[in-house]
Amino acid sequence: MLHVLLVRYTAPIDQVTPHVPGHVAYLERWHADGTFLLSGQTVPDSVGGVILAVGPREHVEKAAAEDPFAVAGVAEYEIVTVDPGRVRDDLRALLSKSH
Numbered sequence: 001m002l003h004v005l006l007v008r009y010t011a012p013i014d015q016v017t018p019h020v021p022g023h024v025a026y027l028e029r030w031h032a033d034g035t036f037l038l039s040g041q042t043v044p045d046s047v048g049g050v051i052l053a054v055g056p057r058e059h060v061e062k063a064a065a066e067d068p069f070a071v072a073g074v075a076e077y078e079i080v081t082v083d084p085g086r087v088r089d090d091l092r093a094l095l096s097k098s099h
Contacts (some may be wrong), residue, residue, distance in 0.1 A: 002082045002095055003060045005051040007067070011074040013046060022068035027051075030063050037094055048075055054095055057081055 009016055030036040030053075038052040053060045060079060069075035087095055 001055065001057060002084055003053045003055075003057065004080045004082060005053055005060070005064055006078040006080070007048040007051065007069065007075050008078070009046070009048045009069075009075050016069065016074045019068045019072050019074060026067050035059065035063055 027036065027039050031039070035055050036051055036053050039049060041049050053063070057079070064070060064077040064079060067075070067077070070077060084095060
């Protein structure tokens with residue numbers, strides 16, 4: 001399954017900033033694991049970020065709950081699960097990854 005994770009700040013940016021190093025380490029861990037395919041800031045960056053993830057929804061929910069931003073209460077996640085109908089051949093292998 002494919003999931004779009006919308007990460008929205010729930011606190012002023014000055015309260016978010018101290019958690020950035022932990023959040024970056026968190027992203028690196030889940031990217032290395034293969035769960036996260038893409039992550040980045042929204043434009044404008046004051047809104048939060050977006051993550052594209054693959055795997056069972058329960059696995060992705062667990063990953064989202066471990067984000068230092070979420071643990072500290074300075075951001076919240078909205079997870080939108082997508083059932084891809086049409087997929088480019090070069091992306092098919094990435095999207096079929098399961099955990």
